[in-house]
Amino acid sequence: NAGVTQTPKFQVLKTGQSMTLQCAQDMNHNSMYWYRQDPGMGLRLIYYSASEGTTDKGEVPNGYNVSRLNKREFSLRLESAAPSQTSVYFCASSDPRQGLYGYTFGSGTRLTVV
Amino acid sequence: AQRVTQPEKLLSVFKGAPVELKCNYSYSGSPELFWYVQYSRQRLQLLLRHISRESIKGFTADLNKGETSFHLKKPFAQEEDSAMYYCALRRSSASKIIFGSGTRLSIRP
Numbered sequence: 001n002a003g004v005t006q007t008p009k010f011q012v013l014k015t016g017q018s019m020t021l022q023c024a025q026d027m028n029h030n031s032m033y034w035y036r037q038d039p040g041m042g043l044r045l046i047y048y049s050a051s052e053g054t055t056d057k058g059e060v061p062n063g064y065n066v067s068r069l070n071k072r073e074f075s076l077r078l079e080s081a082a083p084s085q086t087s088v089y090f091c092a093s094s095d096p097r098q099g100l101y102g103y104t105f106g107s108g109t110r111l112t113v114v
Numbered sequence: 115a116q117r118v119t120q121p122e123k124l125l126s127v128f129k130g131a132p133v134e135l136k137c138n139y140s141y142s143g144s145p146e147l148f149w150y151v152q153y154s155r156q157r158l159q160l161l162l163r164h165i166s167r168e169s170i171k172g173f174t175a176d177l178n179k180g181e182t183s184f185h186l187k188k189p190f191a192q193e194e195d196s197a198m199y200y201c202a203l204r205r206s207s208a209s210k211i212i213f214g215s216g217t218r219l220s221i222r223p
Contacts, residue, residue, distance in 0.1 A: 058210070
């Protein structure tokens with residue numbers, strides 16, 4: 001039972017490069033989320049998708065774009081990476097029908113922008 | 115607006131000592147509250163939920179609506195409890211979760 005799968009696990013980018021972080025879940029959850037985790041700042045929501053076909057901005061959306069490709073997949077794109085985007089990125093999913101259980105998280109992507 | 119405050123960035127206690135990780139929230143309604151834990155190099159995982167009033171790995175948390183707090187407690191700390199702990203809130207099961215800034219718990223032998 002894979003749950004939430006993120007790829008890649010690690011990535012180093014040069015300033016200005018672009019990349020896409022992939023996330024897929026196999027739990028038939030409606031909602032998916034992208035967070036970034038920084039020391040002393042906890043987890044901050046970048047974008048989320050309440051259901052297939054919809055996406056909304058979170059607290060820190062600048063510099064990112066997302067695509068909810070289908071119910072399973074929710075990708076995060078950095079068009080022009082900046083050192084301030086060095087962080088650990090977590091994808092999560094949830095479903096109101098299982099709301100009491102909160103989120104299921106992926107294992108994270110550690111991104112370094114030099 | 116909803117907010118979750120964890121006032122301690124780091125909490126260090128000796129093995130066998132009691133542990134209390136503080137969490138305060140601001141929300142005018144009746145929120146759902148969670149504690150998540152992240153062990154070293156692992157993904158975040160749900161530790162417990164206020165609605166279930168459960169004890170997981172010896173941890174409990176009681177929702178105090180008067181003080182708007184949801185502190186996490188354990189009477190006797192173990193070395194394997196060393197981890198990052200996040201308190202989290204959401205308005206309803208259909209809403210997104212707001213996380214606190216986290217508290218790193220370090221258990222000394």
